Amino acid sequence: MDxxxxxxxxxPRVLRYCTGYxxxxxxxxxxxxxxxxxxxxxxxxxxxxTNPDAFVFAIAKRRxxxxxxxRNLLLPLERVLNHRHPGADPEQAAVVNxxxxxxxxAIRRLPRLEREAVLLVIGDGQKINEAADASGVSVxxxxxxxxxxxxxxxxxxxxHNGR
Amino acid sequence: xxxDTLEHDVxxxxxxxxxxxxxxVRGALSPHRRRRPGRRGVLVVTGATTLLIAAVxxxxxxxxxxxxxxxxxxxxxxxxxxxxxxxxxxxxxxxxTNDARLPEGTIVVYRSGETR
Numbered sequence: 001m002d003x004x005x006x007x008x009x010x011x012p013r014v015l016r017y018c019t020g021y022x023x024x025x026x027x028x029x030x031x032x033x034x035x036x037x038x039x040x041x042x043x044x045x046x047x048x049x050t051n052p053d054a055f056v057f058a059i060a061k062r063r064x065x066x067x068x069x070x071r072n073l074l075l076p077l078e079r080v081l082n083h084r085h086p087g088a089d090p091e092q093a094a095v096v097n098x099x100x101x102x103x104x105x106a107i108r109r110l111p112r113l114e115r116e117a118v119l120l121v122i123g124d125g126q127k128i129n130e131a132a133d134a135s136g137v138s139v140x141x142x143x144x145x146x147x148x149x150x151x152x153x154x155x156x157x158x159x160h161n162g163r
Numbered sequence: 164x165x166x167d168t169l170e171h172d173v174x175x176x177x178x179x180x181x182x183x184x185x186x187x188v189r190g191a192l193s194p195h196r197r198r199r200p201g202r203r204g205v206l207v208v209t210g211a212t213t214l215l216i217a218a219v220x221x222x223x224x225x226x227x228x229x230x231x232x233x234x235x236x237x238x239x240x241x242x243x244x245x246x247x248x249x250x251x252x253x254x255x256x257x258x259x260t261n262d263a264r265l266p267e268g269t270i271v272v273y274r275s276g277e278t279r
Binding site: 004008011012014015016019029032033036037039099101103104107118119122123125150153154157 | 184
């Protein structure tokens with residue numbers, strides 16, 4: 001497989017993962033691009049990594065975590081500087097009511113490990129054992145995470161619908 | 164909502180737009196990709212800020228040390244030498260005998276400025 005083909009195959013998958021992880025399309029796109037750029041750099045310097053999928057997803061996961069940490073760190077400062085308004089304007093309210101955004105918000109509210117399980121298994125379509133390998137846990141632990149995540153997601157979505 | 168519907172909706176909500184995928188691929192392949200400041204950049208900025216704060220503190224301390232001391236008291240034997248910054252020298256005690264001692268609890272009051 002050549003580099004361009006690998007990128008075309010990986011880009012939508014890593015984009016889904018990053019967007020779901022951070023709950024922000026623009027930030028997700030930026031992280032996905034950085035992760036793929038790291039693959040391009042390595043590929044051009046030393047050839048294809050043994051497992052390009054694992055390579056890219058490991059970088060994406062690390063960068064997404066850092067990005068979330070930075071965002072949470074700066075959030076109070078942005079609020080003080082009035083860059084983020086607590087009240088939603090009509091446009092924002094319309095966006096929030098959108099089904100896609102609502103589900104993304106629910107995914108974003110899942111605990112980190114459960115969110116990873118959802119993004120790898122449901123979002124990326126990986127098998128349970130592949131997702132377990134990627135996360136460095138046993139298959140049963142991954143099944144448990146996924147089960148809990150499904151329950152929690154249903155609660156979050158139904159709770160929003162019932163409001 | 165059941166499990167199947169949930170999975171379908173989750174996949175649909177995460178599905179990226181074709182434009183976004185194109186942008187990501189082009190951006191990753193581009194040699195002129197805009198880079199965010201990395202860890203090295205953050206370290207440089209943090210180091211520079213720390214140095215600046217340290218320099219300000221040192222300079223501030225040096226300035227305080229160079230401030231004129233309003234009065235200097237020196238004890239030589241049984242004599243107290245008082246040297247105000249305004250000039251002059253006062254001697255307290257020291258009548259020339261070894262037995263002469265200032266009474267305990269002697270207080271030297273220094274007042275600057277004009278008396279009205």
